[in-house]
Amino acid sequence: MKVENIHLAGVGTYVPELVPTERAVKAGWYDADECEASGIESIAVEDSVSAPDMAIRAAKTALERSGHAPDDFAALYHSNTYHQGPDGWSSPHYVLLNTLDRPVPALELRQGCLGMLASLEAAACRLTACPDKDAVLLTTGDNFSTPMVDRWTASKLFLFADAGSSLVVSRRSGFARVLSVGSLSDSRMEALHRGGEKLLPPSITEGIPLDFDSRIQYWRKQWANGVKPPVGHFGDQVAAVAERTLKEAGLTINQIKRFCHVGFNLDPLQAMFLEPLGIEPEQGIWETSRRIGHTGVSDFVIGLERLWLSGEVVPGDHVLLIGAATGMEAGCAVLEITEAPGAELTAG
Structure with a gap:
């Protein structure tokens, strides 16, 4: 979907303490051979702060950076991949109460690890269709510190990590302009x-x-036993959605400065994302994701924030956010960096 006059005005993340994978191997939590093959150095683990509270901490940073007041907002969209708290309870309204505290809709988007991209698309549609407000707050948080998840063994593709993140989507201006966003599924x-x-x-x-x-x-x-599994080539979906979304933005992949991707282990990251796009790990955010792990919905927001604050992307550069969700679904967004961070953000 091509997007007009939609910007990212603020970004914020909450990344807890990093636990080295070497420590997990010594403790018997993680297989040594799998650890070496993964390429992952550490993962973010939060033992005491809930998923919604991590989202709130990230949102307060994004709101402060955005320049928007609470009355500017039309809605809050909260996305996640895992349980947020008591059954039958609304985590989006808890996040709303502790951030904007305004009587606007607070919605939960359960689109797996594509939740933030789905929220971005929904926010762009809302701001385009409803001109009465100028912003939508996007939040996400996941905490896998529960007896129902063994973060070290639950998947061979990634290690579950904890984090929160937030974006302020604005029709006014921001540090990045959204050019296009979309997804493609194979149910x-x-x-x-x-x-x-x-x-x-x-x-x-x-x-x-x-x-x-x-x-x-x-x-x-x-x-x-002779039953063919429902297997397709997911890399084809990644390549197809990237090609379509880049075309909508009027760009080619060679015009993308950096790629913000999911925090998968190195081999599946290359097979499912990097090789289908024809890019190398250094063009993505591997140096960040190998230290943090797979945070569910926050991976590419963490990557985008760090690229922007570090000056690795500057005004005029284009960034592609690329991710995946169970279903299977691939999605991406194309951004143009329009502002550098202020000195107060880059100091230290």
């Missing part, structure tokens, strides 16, 4: 992340932990 692959688990009752209510690897193992056994 035939949804069973890959369902495995052999039944839908009712939900697995979490029966004490079954989140374990993507066991679901992949299920399909390997099915394949050995």
Whole structure:
């Protein structure tokens, strides 16, 4: 979707203490060979701050940087990949109360790790269609410090990390202009992340932990018994959505200065994202993600903030945000950096 007059006015993140993967190996949490193959040096782990509270901390930073007042906002969109608190409770309204504290809609977007990109697209549509307000607040937070997730073994593609992030989407101005945003799905692959688990009752209510690897193992056994798994080439979706979104922005991939991607381990990151796009790890945010891990929805927001604050992208540069969600779905957004951070942000 091509976007007109939509900007990112503020960005904020909350990244907790980093736990070295070497420590996890010594403690027996993580296999040594898998650790070496992953390329991941450490992951962010938060033992005491909840997912919504991490989102609130990130949002307060984004709001301060944005120059927007609470009355400017039309809505708050909160995205996440994992449980936020008590069942039947509204984490978006908790975030709203502790940030804008205005009677605007507070919505939860459950689009997996693409939640922030889906929220960005929804915010652009809302600001385009409803001219009465000038901004939408996007927040996200995930905390996997729970007995129902073994962050070190639940997936061979990544290590679960904790973080919160926030963007202020504005029709006025900002540090980046949104040129286009969109996604592309292949629902035939949804069973890959369902495995052999039944839908009712939900697995979490029966004490079954989140374990993507066991679901992949299920399909390997099915394949050995002659049942073909629902496998497609996800890299084709990544390449296709990037090509479409770049075309909508009037750019080619050679005009992109940096790529902000998901925080996968090195081999799956290259196979699913970097190689389909024809780019090298140094063009992305590997040096950041290898120290933080896969934070669910916050990966590319953390990457974007660090690229901007460090001066690795400057006004006139183009940045592509690229991600994935179970389903399977790939999505991206194309940005143009329009302002450098102030001296107060880059000091120290």
